[in-house]
Amino acid sequence: MRLTRSEYMRNYTDAGKRVGQIYGETGASGNHIGLTSSRTETSYLFDLPYAVNTAGYLVDVPGGISRSVDLETGGASYEAFILSGYSASAYESYIWQETARMDAVSSVRGIQFANDEGIEVLTLTKANIAAEKLKLTSNANADLDYSTTTVDSISNLVNQGYEVTMPRSLIVYGNWTGQVYIGTRNKNGRMTATFAIGPYAGGWTAGWSNSIFVKPISQGSGSNNYSFNYQKPQIYRNKFTPPDSGQPSIPSSNILAPKSLNSIITLGGDPSIVTAGDPVNMVTGNMYLTERDIAIKGRGLPIVFERTYNRACSKNITN
Numbered sequence: 476m477r478l479t480r481s482e483y484m485r486n487y488t489d490a491g492k493r494v495g496q497i498y499g500e501t502g503a504s505g506n507h508i509g510l511t512s513s514r515t516e517t518s519y520l521f522d523l524p525y526a527v528n529t530a531g532y533l534v535d536v537p538g539g540i541s542r543s544v545d546l547e548t549g550g551a552s553y554e555a556f557i558l559s560g561y562s563a564s565a566y567e568s569y570i571w572q573e574t575a576r577m578d579a580v581s582s583v584r585g586i587q588f589a590n591d592e593g594i595e596v597l598t599l600t601k602a603n604i605a606a607e608k609l610k611l612t613s614n615a616n617a618d619l620d621y622s623t624t625t626v627d628s629i630s631n632l633v634n635q636g637y638e639v640t641m642p643r644s645l646i647v648y649g650n651w652t653g654q655v656y657i658g659t660r661n662k663n664g665r666m667t668a669t670f671a672i673g674p675y676a677g678g679w680t681a682g683w684s685n686s687i688f689v690k691p692i693s694q695g696s697g698s699n700n701y702s703f704n705y706q707k708p709q710i711y712r713n714k715f716t717p718p719d720s721g722q723p724s725i726p727s728s729n730i731l732a733p734k735s736l737n738s739i740i741t742l743g744g745d746p747s748i749v750t751a752g753d754p755v756n757m758v759t760g761n762m763y764l765t766e767r768d769i770a771i772k773g774r775g776l777p778i779v780f781e782r783t784y785n786r787a788c789s790k791n792i793t794n
Contacts, residue, residue, distance in 0.1 A: 480511040483570045490562035495543045498555035505540025524755045535677025553661045560668045567678025580648045581678040582670035585655030589642035599639040610643045619644040649681035762786040
């Protein structure tokens, strides 16, 4: 979690600097207040970690500050401020793909997804809120209508001078269903923005990714049939169930480890991952063990006999 938070804050800061370069500003950021949290549960066999139930990872910056100013005028650009915020929200989704191989929803990612799915994205202002807010509760699928409380909250935000961008319906993103919206305001030169997802803000994990740049797809008709294009390894089930437990098993075609891995979440003993016990990867729950039987030095490469056990790629071989 600390690694994710640190990496996200680095991405956040670098994005702000890059936006500053584009707009001729300093790109300076303030003293942010950031957090990461999770609902991860670790199961133990005796006193050793046996499996990890990975769920509910969240990254957020509830107190982000921009101090970027124009290099010539000393003022700040509203467009640069907004673009910096969009970048930060996009990274809130990306960071979990990078560090935990899980897809995540953020405000920007959710609105991108709504556009991909053909869901109308509304821009609500004081001038149109009375008419446009009716769409929030009149969707073809009533289950995806916003609650009256949410509509009232959005209306209050608009009446305070915010411009709110949001899909006309709740979105179903992986195993997550909820609201996403972006509220921005420039009041007398004081620029503020809010990036909301459901009752939270930030980036919330919503399923498993098979690629750093995952492109979710839809199957069938309607958003309720949305699914990811990936094969889910057995070790990565939301609740770990041993193969001999008598519980329903996953088809063998789904018991495949990811083919592409990054420098943080690997199948092996990369020094950047956190392990404990046998060892067990404390993010994915995978157990990976390597034993070297013999190594014979030579004039070139040594001859090495080595055995490896990988729980995510376990197979039964019959002679």
